[in-house]
Amino acid sequence: MSHIHADVALLTDHRYTASTAASDDWYLGNILRDDELLQKALNKLGLTSVRIDWAGDGVDWSAFRCAVFRTTWDYYDRISEFSAWLKTVEQQTLLCNDASIIWWNLDKHYLSDIASKGIPVVPSRFIEIGETIQLSRLLDETGWEEAIIKPCISGSARHTYRVNSENAAAIQNIVQPLLSREAFMLQPFLSDIRTSGEYTLMIIDGQFTHAVRKTPKDGDFRVQDDHGGAVHPCDPTEEQIELAKQTIAVCEPPPVYGRVDMVRGNNGEWVVMELELIEPELWLREQPVAAEIFAGAISKII
Numbered sequence: 117m118s119h120i121h122a123d124v125a126l127l128t129d130h131r132y133t134a135s136t137a138a139s140d141d142w143y144l145g146n147i148l149r150d151d152e153l154l155q156k157a158l159n160k161l162g163l164t165s166v167r168i169d170w171a172g173d174g175v176d177w178s179a180f181r182c183a184v185f186r187t188t189w190d191y192y193d194r195i196s197e198f199s200a201w202l203k204t205v206e207q208q209t210l211l212c213n214d215a216s217i218i219w220w221n222l223d224k225h226y227l228s229d230i231a232s233k234g235i236p237v238v239p240s241r242f243i244e245i246g247e248t249i250q251l252s253r254l255l256d257e258t259g260w261e262e263a264i265i266k267p268c269i270s271g272s273a274r275h276t277y278r279v280n281s282e283n284a285a286a287i288q289n290i291v292q293p294l295l296s297r298e299a300f301m302l303q304p305f306l307s308d309i310r311t312s313g314e315y316t317l318m319i320i321d322g323q324f325t326h327a328v329r330k331t332p333k334d335g336d337f338r339v340q341d342d343h344g345g346a347v348h349p350c351d352p353t354e355e356q357i358e359l360a361k362q363t364i365a366v367c368e369p370p371p372v373y374g375r376v377d378m379v380r381g382n383n384g385e386w387v388v389m390e391l392e393l394i395e396p397e398l399w400l401r402e403q404p405v406a407a408e409i410f411a412g413a414i415s416k417i418i
């Protein structure tokens with residue numbers, strides 16, 4: 117059993133446990149910079165913290181007053197292991213965000229829940245485990261000339277494909293075997309993402325702190341930096357901020373922190389693409405005061 121002790125465990129995964137990054141490893145450098153800002157802010161409040169692999173062997177999770185999900189970016193590739201771990205750890209320490217909200221936010225079926233509470237979301241057709249699909253027929257049924265298909269439990273654009281009548285059969289051949297073990301969702305392709313991109317608003321302790329805009333590389337639709345996307349500072353409109361706050365507000369229990377990703381729908385309206393409450397990148401390095409607010413929120417719950 118590990119003898120690591122601290123007030124706060126900042127959860128990462130095995131790829132990012134290093135305390136320093138090579139000069140050419142900008143990805144790890146960004147992770148470490150964000151966590152450094154949060155750890156300094158926690159220290160100012162008299163709280164010790166340590167970065168730790170969620171799946172590390174022999175960790176005594178009861179030694180921590182709180183565990184905060186930060187960069188557990190392998191959970192969707194290890195979902196059975198992660199689920200078993202979560203069931204155990206939620207009995208041993210306080211989780212931030214709350215375990216119930218983590219379970220809910222794991223699966224993108226949550227979009228139906230928030231839509232039922234009046235939040236405008238990207239229209240979604242869920243394809244359940246074991247279902248047999250004909251993507252060309254689904255496109256006809258929905259009236260979507262182009263669509264995006266992706267797993268309900270995923271991240272970093274894993275198995276995310278742009279579908280149209282010309283490639284529907286080929287994409288179906290990829291997705292159908294995967295449906296034996298995981299659900300997928302089909303959404304209309306929103307053309308504005310190629311130009312304006314995706315707006316990401318951070319809400320911490322109930323307040324909007326900052327935002328970034330993510331754009332895909334030329335010829336792509338995926339905004340993740342893993343796929344060549346770029347991140348830009350931005351000043352969202354009051355309409356966008358209000359939508360982000362409303363989205364967080366309908367969650368039960370209220371999350372301590374979260375990220376609302378939104379895009380313009382094909383009719384020009386703002387719609388929620390995703391609600392990230394598990395391990396959202398928060399770009400604290402773009403707004404260091406947000407780290408202070410985050411640390412204060414963690415301090416409140418413990």
